[in-house]
Amino acid sequence: MDWRERIIIDPNIAVGKPTVQGTRIAVSFVLYLMAGGSTENDIVKYYPQLKVEDIRACCLYASENLPRQKPHWYGGNDFLESDEWEVVAERKLPAQEIVTQQG
Numbered sequence: 001m002d003w004r005e006r007i008i009i010d011p012n013i014a015v016g017k018p019t020v021q022g023t024r025i026a027v028s029f030v031l032y033l034m035a036g037g038s039t040e041n042d043i044v045k046y047y048p049q050l051k052v053e054d055i056r057a058c059c060l061y062a063s064e065n066l067p068r069q070k071p072h073w074y075g076g077n078d079f080l081e082s083d084e085w086e087v088v089a090e091r092k093l094p095a096q097e098i099v100t101q102q103g
Contacts, residue, residue, distance in 0.1 A: 003064070006057035018061060020054045030058040 008021045018027040025047060033043050040052045 001055065001056060001060065002055040003060040007053050007061045018065075020050060020058065021052075024047050025050065027061050030055055031062055034059075037069045 002042050006021050006037055007027060009016060010047050012025050013019055019025060020027070020030070030043065030050070034055070040055050041057055044050055044052060
């Protein structure tokens, strides 16, 4: 499947966000629904203008258009399970390292 057959970017629709062709449904909205636990069948049920192929095209679009960089995690993996980190200059650092770096 080629997502280009189902996903469009038109500045006159949804402020230029990628959308499913023939709808005003943004790719990001479909991905949000899926991330929230909705299945393809759930989405098609509540948004009958979508087809399962449209949902899969949204996933393909995202997989081909997101940055391919791995995140740079510092300080070990144990802090990932806690909420003791902050975003600093596009890098995630443990809160202790932030204090050390600042002063």
